[in-house]
Amino acid sequence: MKKLSVLVLWALTATLAIPLAAVTPAAPVLAQDDTLTVLCTPQEDWCVAMTQAFQEETGIETSYVRMSSGESLARIRATQDDPEFSVWWGGPADAFIAAYEEGLIEPYEPELASVLPENAVGEDHSWHGIYMGAIGFCSNVELLEELGVEPPTSWEDLLNPALKSNIAMAHPATSGTAFTTFWTIVTLKADELEAEEEGAGYDEEGMPTEAAIDAAFEYFAQLHQNILQYTRSGAAPGQMAATGQIAVAIIFAHDCVKLQVEGFEGIVVNTFPEEGTGYEIGGMALIKNAPEPEAAKRWIEWALTPEAQAIGATVNSLQLPTNPDTPISELSPRLEDVNLVDYNFIAAGLHRTEIVERFDAEIAPQPTD
């Protein structure tokens, strides 16, 4: 009886406490930020390593949420009146370009911006590049052998009917990796069209034409027949290939190498399309109306230092650092070795929303035969 009363009392207090507590306003933002909330787009272990290092370095209590690139953009857009995050770290730059276009980013120029390559600095210093990496094909050797298919070395190879339900990529709506993949095809199609007829692939401003985009959609509609599943996060298809659920994953090459290092050596192999592949410049930006602007600026300064950029390699995140002073891991796939397309980040950023919505409406929900 006693015990029961105590429990009831506890419950009642809790019931009453909710509305009561709800009335008290949220704590006011302190001028001197002692916390930082990071929206982190790369793989989780890197997010952990970064936030821990920053916290140790500065004493600022740093927490993060990992979200894929498209998810992040959607979330920032949805909460722009009262942002939850102060800094957005990682994910292909085109998402940052789209975000700046929509007024979701506050430009901030860190000291180390000057050491970055030219293409790693966004318009008005809206964003800064932190790493780079190229799209590749991460294949399960054993499965490919069984299917009698060589590791793909071109985008056309992926359309091989033998690979039906054996390819995975992420959903461009949620994943920057997948969007980079999509824009790579747009660029390749634009080049093809331009080669046939001047002005068919690119408009006067150098932007890929609608025809190029339509051609890319045609390609993905065909590829769709071979896709087993569109995952939420960009690197997830790599795991599916590694565990033998699919033969080929379209992911960033460094994520494939990460798998090899972490136990799947010999199980997965990384190849690149010969006709050219896309690459990302991982971005970083201060979110507009950030609740912890000072801490966020400090993060941005710090994240460009060689020390901070070297953290990725310690957790096998083998992207290429943008600060030239950062030592590069031997394992990192080098962009010099790969045929890269002329990836127009700005055009990609501007077309992002439209493409993603169209993909979600036209490609993803289609049944396969």
Place this chain on the structure above:
Amino acid sequence: MAETQAGTLVLEEVSKVFSQRGGQGDVRAVDRVSLTIEPGEFVTLLGPSGCGKTTTLRLISGFEMPTSGRILLDGKDISHRPPNKRDMAMVFQSYALFPHMTVFNNIAYGLRVQHTPRHDVQQRVERVLELMGLSGMGNRRPHELSGGQQQRVALARSLVVEPRVLLFDEPLSNLDAKLRVQMRSEIRNLQRRLHITSVYVTHDQVEAMALSDRIVVMNNGQIEQIGTPEEIYRWPVSRFVADFIGRANFLSATVQTSREKEATVTLLGRTVTVSASALLPPGTIGTAVLRPEALLLEDDPTLEQVVVEQTMYLGSTVEYIVRLGEQRLIVVDADPRPGRVFREGATAGLSFEPETVHLLAEPAI
């Protein structure tokens, strides 16, 4: 036991309407019931199931609230007072003992709710345990008791709070016949001793007659008659009451003259003066109520002749079913002497004792 407060209970034109789902119209469970119960009086609400007696009790207790009318306790309107503030205690048909508490805690419950000092609780519970013959059973759980003991606990639980009114909802109907008779007299004695106003609901007329100062006979939500057991039995106001209380034969009687509570009628060929429930103009045909024991069979060819259809020899009495024309009548001979028992198929003369006949205003069927 301390002297309880007065406890005059008045019902003024109390009605209870239950609205039914699905638009089937409303049901008038209690229909303009007015009743005054004096302090210390034991009143029974009697009637067939569905007559509104239980609803009336629940209106008094506060578990239902009247649709219209007022209920007054010692002059105060309590119609809308919640049941826990009415200073009444109810004894339920199912006993409704708290199954998770010991007998002692069951009885102490009401006192504890009133924040009675611990010492007083102990004393008063023990006194009532003793009063009810339950000494030493305080630590038992309800399910370890017999039905009679459980009913005693239920009663004790209600008595210990010394309510102004005690309410009983068919408290004895779950007991076997013998125990019922025993509990009946216990309740009667206790109530007389403690002088608590009591309202008792039952459908058992014998129980009602054995217990009550007054009986309220109800039918279709209305009061048919209020009276002492004897009044109800001897001078029923309606066929329904006459039929419900005891057994009755109904015969047509032609009114000659009629006075207050009395009438001279022609019945079975005789002109007799009998009690009457209403003034009836001469010439009208009323219904005479003849209790089975008021009828006599005699070997007399001058009397109205009946055919004996069935004879049941019950030792102390003999019951007959006889046919008079189209009608069947019950006759009880309370003093069957040898050689005076009529066989089935025999004819006999039917006579009656006029002083036990009662005339109703309703025409006979």
Place this chain on the structure above:
Amino acid sequence: MRTLTRNHRIAEFRRITQDPVLFVGLVIVVLFVIITVISPIYAMVEESLTEKGRELFERYLTSPVYQRIFRNTMEMGLLVAAIGTALGFVLAYVQVKVAVPFKRLIHFIALVPIVSPPFAVATAALLLFGRNGMITYDIFGVRYDIYGLDGLTLVLTLSYFPVAYLNLRGMIQALDPALDEAATNLGASKWRVFRTVTVPMLIPGIAGSFLLLFVEAIADLGNPLVLGGNYEVLATRIYVSIVGLYDTTAAAVLSVVLLVPSLLVFIVQRYWISRTSVVSITGKPSGTPQVINHPLVVWPLFAAVMAIVLLIVIIYGVIFAGAFTKILNVNNELTLDHFDFVINGYGSEAMKDTTQLSAIATPIAGVLGMLIAFLVARKKWTGRHALDFATMLGIAVPGTILGIGYLLVFNGPQQITLPVIGTVTVIPKLTGGRAVFGGAAAIVLVYIVRSVPAALRAGVAALSQIDPAIEEASVSLGADNFGTFRRITLPLIRPAFLSGLIYAFARSMTTISAIIFLTTPRTKIMTHQILNEVENGRYGNAFAYCVILIVIVLAAIGILAVAVGTTTGAEKTTIEGAA
């Protein structure tokens, strides 16, 4: 007559206000249900009917692609419902009526999936039966494609059949053996008895389980996210609309499409099946149930049941094994790294947050459930059926719908403008990282809303077993409604209260679809983390989370059982009875 009824209602209302505690309880409960259940659903429906929403409706309804998605959803729901109910029926029937060994073990194992976190079964199934499955490939050499309808049917059936099993077991136990005996007496064979007596008597139970499973299956989000492949269902489309595009209108429109069949099923279940139920639960069964022991019946059934049991054991075996190995089936080296991640590493925050929030939600849900049960089953007032219905909506609507509703309603402060005083915030912003308590309040509310219905049903069922006169006796002795509830009702429905609490805690710990849109930087939820881990193939971490989650739930059940007590004190104790 009309005015009479209205006066009656006024009087009835006045009556309730006379008991302040009851009145306050009623007001709290009604406000709670309106704010946390009705308003989110209303907001979602409203959003779907905006101009943009109506356009989307038209587009979706005419698009063959979306028609296909709708058909997929229904097909999956029907398959899971049919197979799950059949499985549940076989297990329940064998458990009650057939003489097979290891009954207790079978019962225990059949219940395991109930406390299981989402994704666990799907992920284990992937490792066992996928292209590289330990069973399909390593043993049988088949590259089986588990993604899509067949895989979903397998994991959803395994996840939800225990509900059908429990439901039907109770009903078969309640069947009066005298009926069987009567039928047998009349010369019917056992098969005939089964066909003509047992099954027809159980039709409402079977139909009820079928519908319940159907709703659970179409509302499920976790499994299609892992195993859906190209088999798109409404739940995953809703998910992408929010996380990928943050298009609340599209999500609301799709939600309404999902809501319609769910609500229909709920209403059918509530108003048709419960009315036509022929099983008498009140009467104590007379006679002893006849047990079937013919070997030709027993052994095939036993084999079938053991196959199910074995499947569950293997699946949970994989979960445990995966939690303790580096990469199960790739590198089987034993390790505690995954547990280190969950307990000490960055996974610990989610574990702590989830447990804490569930622990806050549990007693509130339990008490609210009992309170609503009391108000609905014991108090006569006009709105009680509506209150019951509205409370049940909390579980009848798919979790994603509730989540979107919360985003729509609580993403900003709810304010009203009063004369003189000005604008007053009635409910502050509850969702998102900048909300009060870092968004935790919204999650707790969702936990409560999802848990109260089960507690309510348990409470109503328990109350129906208690003679109302017992409570009336208490009131008649001077106790008010609250005192009666506390001293009499609650102790007597203690077992129902306990099961309500246990359900609330287990449900809160394992829910995903309702809170997936509500997690914030400051409030991390274990199931959401498990999704992250599964998606990125860190199965070891995911399994370690699952193991820890199961341990926490089991520990909580133990703690609650001790704290609340499993008995009412009214049970007959044989020792005393014998004395």
